[in-house]
Amino acid sequence: MIDEVIKSLPYEVIEKRKQRIIVKVEGESFASALNALKGLSFNRLNILTAVDFIKEKEFEIVAILHSDENKVIAIVKTRIPRDNPSIETITNIYPNAYKYEIEMSEMFGIKVLGNPDSGKEFVLEDWKDLPPLRKDFDSIKYATEHYESRNVEVKYD
């Protein structure tokens, strides 16, 4: 089954195992790759998330798809530039991507075009700093500035 998928996909397959393929696509063809994979019995979106590659100045968008029929996982990866990141919505292909996209836009600052709730507040309330899952966000500094800690000397006998 995996060989059939690889044959009919016009994208680069960077890894192939018994029950898993990893597909790497360009940023513009992310949605069309998912659409093609949905036609090849990958009916379920397990997760849609982003990874921050700060040295390469890129975000990697990762979608993990699952095929109930063939019990195969397909991981679709794409890289987008880190400044002014934006991506097309995939809710027309997988409707459950809706919340993942809102979370991604809040945690990484990636704008999702076509999702009406992208950029709105989801988990964080009144957040005014950098998006917290970016690598250049200093979590310890933010925590010490905003939340008071208990200054206790610990004594060991």
Next chain:
Amino acid sequence: MEMQDVIEEGYVGILEDLRKRSLWMLHYCTACGAIELPPTITSRFDAERFGIAPFVTSRQSDILLVTGYINIKTLRRIVTVYEQMLPPKYVIGFGSCTINGGIYWDSYAVVKRLDLYLPVDVYIAGCMPTPMAVIEGFRSLMKLIDEGKANGWKKYIEDNAYYKENQRKVLG
């Protein structure tokens, strides 16, 4: 009048004694700490032999048990729930996350100290506290009620400005 005072004093004493033996607990389970509560309140450790039972509404509860880490979103709800409760009411901070942040001390989301925002009567230290430690915390709260020292709810009324200022600092 003297007789009246004696009766009133005795009445209050009896009330306190009854109160400490019938504490209903609102367990606000924000995090992993909730997993220690089922063995505490079911047959193995059986907290009900001390008169402590879990309850579902804030209006009828006496104890607010905050288990685990608190972030901005939950703190707002905890404050609302605490203000809905009727006095006398007691707060128990459960686990090291409520004391100093625990393992989430460097997190951007976790509020480190509960006692800045609500008057905490008893802290139960540990990550996680065992059911025995939880019951020990309940017993020390009962002891404090017996001695008349569990006055957190009075403190919340008297120092309301202090608590409200701290809450405003993080909640905005």
